[in-house]
Amino acid sequence: MTIATENSTATPAIAKQPARINWVKAAPWLFTLGMFLFWEMLVRGLGTPVTILPAPSRIFQAVVQYWSPLLKNSAQTLFTTTLGFGLAVVGGLAIGLFIGWSKTIYAGLYPIMIGFNAIPKVAVVPILVIWFGIGTIPAVITAFLISFFPIVVNVATGLATIEPETEDVLRALGAKKLDIMLKVGIPRSMPYFFGSLKIAITLAFVGSVLSETVASNYGLGNMMASAQSQFNVPLVFAGLLALAVEGIAMYSLMAFIERRMTGWAHRSTMAN
Amino acid sequence: MLEIASEGIATGTTSQPKEHPMAHLVSIDDVDMRYGGADGTLAVSGLTMRVGKGDFAAVVGPSGCGKSTLMKLVTGLHIPQVGTVIVAGQHVTQPISIVGMAFQNPTMLPWRTTLENILLPLEIVEKHRHRLRANKKEYIEKAEHLLELVGLKGFGAKFPWQLSGGMQQRANLCRALIHEPELLMLDEPFGALDAFTREELWCVIRDLHAAQGVTIVLVTHDLREAAFLADKIFVMSARPGRILKEHRVPFERPRDLEIMYESRFNDLVHQLHGEIAQARVTA
Numbered sequence: 001m002t003i004a005t006e007n008s009t010a011t012p013a014i015a016k017q018p019a020r021i022n023w024v025k026a027a028p029w030l031f032t033l034g035m036f037l038f039w040e041m042l043v044r045g046l047g048t049p050v051t052i053l054p055a056p057s058r059i060f061q062a063v064v065q066y067w068s069p070l071l072k073n074s075a076q077t078l079f080t081t082t083l084g085f086g087l088a089v090v091g092g093l094a095i096g097l098f099i100g101w102s103k104t105i106y107a108g109l110y111p112i113m114i115g116f117n118a119i120p121k122v123a124v125v126p127i128l129v130i131w132f133g134i135g136t137i138p139a140v141i142t143a144f145l146i147s148f149f150p151i152v153v154n155v156a157t158g159l160a161t162i163e164p165e166t167e168d169v170l171r172a173l174g175a176k177k178l179d180i181m182l183k184v185g186i187p188r189s190m191p192y193f194f195g196s197l198k199i200a201i202t203l204a205f206v207g208s209v210l211s212e213t214v215a216s217n218y219g220l221g222n223m224m225a226s227a228q229s230q231f232n233v234p235l236v237f238a239g240l241l242a243l244a245v246e247g248i249a250m251y252s253l254m255a256f257i258e259r260r261m262t263g264w265a266h267r268s269t270m271a272n
Numbered sequence: 273m274l275e276i277a278s279e280g281i282a283t284g285t286t287s288q289p290k291e292h293p294m295a296h297l298v299s300i301d302d303v304d305m306r307y308g309g310a311d312g313t314l315a316v317s318g319l320t321m322r323v324g325k326g327d328f329a330a331v332v333g334p335s336g337c338g339k340s341t342l343m344k345l346v347t348g349l350h351i352p353q354v355g356t357v358i359v360a361g362q363h364v365t366q367p368i369s370i371v372g373m374a375f376q377n378p379t380m381l382p383w384r385t386t387l388e389n390i391l392l393p394l395e396i397v398e399k400h401r402h403r404l405r406a407n408k409k410e411y412i413e414k415a416e417h418l419l420e421l422v423g424l425k426g427f428g429a430k431f432p433w434q435l436s437g438g439m440q441q442r443a444n445l446c447r448a449l450i451h452e453p454e455l456l457m458l459d460e461p462f463g464a465l466d467a468f469t470r471e472e473l474w475c476v477i478r479d480l481h482a483a484q485g486v487t488i489v490l491v492t493h494d495l496r497e498a499a500f501l502a503d504k505i506f507v508m509s510a511r512p513g514r515i516l517k518e519h520r521v522p523f524e525r526p527r528d529l530e531i532m533y534e535s536r537f538n539d540l541v542h543q544l545h546g547e548i549a550q551a552r553v554t555a
Contacts, residue, residue: 163377163379165375165377165379166379166381168344168347168349168373168375169373169374169375169379169393169447169448170392170396171349171367172347172348172349172367172368172369172371172373173367173369173371173393173396173397173451174367174368174369174396174397174398175396179395179396183381183392183395183396184381187381187383188381188383190383262383264382264383264431264433265382265383
């Protein structure tokens with residue numbers, strides 16, 4: 001941390017130079033803009049019918065036209081996704097710590113977890129509908145089911161890879177398993193945990209939208225499904241656009257949290 | 273504070289005679305240690321050695337001779353199948369917290385500052401963990417005193433990854449000493465350092481030993497390191513390891529690095545080298 005502050009004192013000298021375009025910072029925006037332009041030209045050039053591939057301009061038109069249902073359904077999807085994701089964080093952390101605790105539990109539960117993760121979540125949604133009806137609850141649960149696995153695996157890995165020397169030093173001092181977990185295992189697995197959040201949040205969107213599409217009257221998934229049945233293809237794409245925006249926003253939030261919470265892991269040379 | 277606490281041991285060292293049979297801190301008798309069940313590898317066999325209180329002992333030998341096993345036997349991380357290990361008058365049957373350990377890999381925790389890393393053992397050792405919160409200030413003073421001793425004054429607030437390898441190893445020594453262990457076990461602590469840093473740290477260890485009166489067992493491949501630092505050098509055989517020979521290092525203390533260029537020093541190193549070379553061949 002101190003290194004960062006020391007470096008910042010040196011920056012004014014660089015800042016004095018005439019303002020230049022920071023291409024690295026501008027790149028995400030430029031590339032996105034470029035993609036839309038290319039798409040627009042492609043659609044216009046080929047004269048693709050709007051029911052197959054609408055041009056971006058047509059999609060933005062749909063965004064403006066349907067802003068109210070888009071906003072409402074986006075909020076619903078964001079709500080179910082974050083709720084399911086939140087449950088996955090709590091559950092994944094708990095199960096990850098439990099699995100990483102001992103080699104026996106790790107060996108016993110791992111195959112079950114793999115098998116469970118291999119089940120397509122589309123196949124689970126009908127069961128959830130039988131249990132909970134349609135709507136918010138199955139969407140939250142699907143988001144949870146699909147996103148908790150990477151969290152579990154990462155936390156368990158962090159716990160399972162404690163350096164044997166560290167463990168020896170502490171055990172020789174009379175440390176119990178709990179001491180080692182609290183002092184070393186859990187802090188050590190935090191970079192893995194926060195890293196997994198980025199994967200988990202995008203998966204959570206997959207789960208919630210999936211469930212909304214087949215078993216809900218709300219949410220972007222449902223909105224896109226009904227727009228599709230009315231051949232309102234620009235609205236379908238507007239829904240996809242809204243999902244992409246939400247996904248990017250949540251991902252950056254997770255990346256931000258990761259940097260804030262485990263700065264040491266990114267800065268460190270981890271000199272072994 | 274530290275001096276007062278370790279005074280008892282320190283006075284023991286100043287009057288250090290050639291041998292004081294009653295004051296063995298570590299006694300290992302006829303120990304066999306086998307890993308992985310009845311047909312597993314025999315790491316040490318018929319191991320017998322004694323280290324007196326306040327002594328600086330070095331253990332050298334060919335690679336794979338069970339030096340690390342010796343470390344684990346003495347600290348109670350492994351319990352031998354045959355023979356006895358007695359440390360400070362107690363039969364070792366479980367980890368004993370009167371030992372401090374330092375390995376080649378400093379294993380500093382990167383999310384803690386250097387000072388917090390050094391205080392870690394106090395959060396574990398039964399004697400200190402309940403006193404830590406109430407007496408935090410006293411313990412921090414102690415840690416800072418240790419940092420000063422090893423030449424890291426003012427570095428406590430830095431994170432370990434902001435320190436060089438040699439500095440990390442110095443901090444590692446502080447961590448091994450913070451709970452005032454009677455015995456310090458060092459497993460190749462300077463193996464990963466460059467020659468000059470290593471010599472600097474030899475002097476740090478030499479001064480720590482003189483100042484704190486702690487008993488040190490150093491496991492090393494470096495014969496010059498062993499000859500420079502130790503009072504006694506144990507030469508181990510190839511696996512299964514046992515003590516082939518015990519040398520008393522005759523050089524007076526305090527020793528200067530210059531001693532390494534004297535012929536009697538080189539003779540000792542040469543002799544050790546010959547013995548280990550032979551142990552490798554007979555393996």
